[in-house]
Amino acid sequence: MPKDGKPTRERLLETAERLVQRNGFAATSVDAILAESNSSKGAFFHHFASKRALASALVERYVDADLNMLRAGLDAAEAEADPVAKVLAFLGFYEEWSGDLTAESSCLYIAVISERDLLDDETATQLERAILGWRTAVADLLRKAYAARGLIDAPDPDDLADQLFVIFEGSYLVCRALGSPEPMRKQLRVFRQLVESLLTDRR
Numbered sequence: 001m002p003k004d005g006k007p008t009r010e011r012l013l014e015t016a017e018r019l020v021q022r023n024g025f026a027a028t029s030v031d032a033i034l035a036e037s038n039s040s041k042g043a044f045f046h047h048f049a050s051k052r053a054l055a056s057a058l059v060e061r062y063v064d065a066d067l068n069m070l071r072a073g074l075d076a077a078e079a080e081a082d083p084v085a086k087v088l089a090f091l092g093f094y095e096e097w098s099g100d101l102t103a104e105s106s107c108l109y110i111a112v113i114s115e116r117d118l119l120d121d122e123t124a125t126q127l128e129r130a131i132l133g134w135r136t137a138v139a140d141l142l143r144k145a146y147a148a149r150g151l152i153d154a155p156d157p158d159d160l161a162d163q164l165f166v167i168f169e170g171s172y173l174v175c176r177a178l179g180s181p182e183p184m185r186k187q188l189r190v191f192r193q194l195v196e197s198l199l200t201d202r203r
Contacts, residue, residue: 009047011037013061016054021106025055025115055112059123062108063130069097070134074141083144084199090141091164091192098188101181107172135161145199154198167191 015037019028030051034044048054077090109130112123138161146154171184 008039008043012039012044012047012054013058017058017062017108020058020111021108022104024111030054056122056126058108059112059126063126066130067133070137074137077141083141083148087141087145087199088192088196090138091188091195094168095185095188095192098181098185101175101184103175103179103181105172105181105184106176107169109169110172131162131165134165137161138164142195149199151199160195164191 012033016028016033019032019036030041030044033039033054034041044054048057073090073093076093077086080086080089109127112127135158139157142157142160146152146157167187168184171187174183174187175181
């Protein structure tokens with residue numbers, strides 16, 4: 001194992017994320033994380049000064065992964081030259097991605113936001129980084145599509161971009177409640193269809 005101990009730290013984070021998404025942060029003990037990750041208490045506190053420090057690391061790691069998923073969608077749409085086709089390819093990427101979800105899929109943002117004591121300035125800044133990252137990128141795609149179609153009375157691109165973020169988060173809740181990944185796919189499909197209608201059926 002490398003001297004920097006990254007495999008151990010990553011294993012702890014992966015295990016903690018899975019347990020927090022399943023049980024919530026307060027109900028996830030350090031002992032449970034250690035047992036499931038086959039790690040020692042000494043290893044845990046070598047990497048994290050406290051459970052709260054673990055929470056901050058989890059959120060930062062999750063936001064990084066979330067923004068990587070955003071970039072994957074942007075990359076998938078890059079081949080399209082037409083701005084409208086680019087928006088639809090971007091949305092289609094996530095509709096297809098949703099097919100890989102399971103009924104147990106969840107989102108760390110929900111687990112964090114539901115526990116007020118985790119919402120310190122550092123965590124709030126990380127959450128804002130995710131929200132603004134998605135808003136900026138998606139709204140940019142929409143503005144270019146609006147310009148290509150000459151739309152001047154369409155919904156505000158920032159608001160429409162935020163709606164996509166809300167669909168992701170809300171669909172996770174519905175998927176867990178109903179024990180099925182289908183609601184995510186259906187909601188993303190409806191959003192894509194509405195955007196497609198907005199951009200192509202204007203008269």
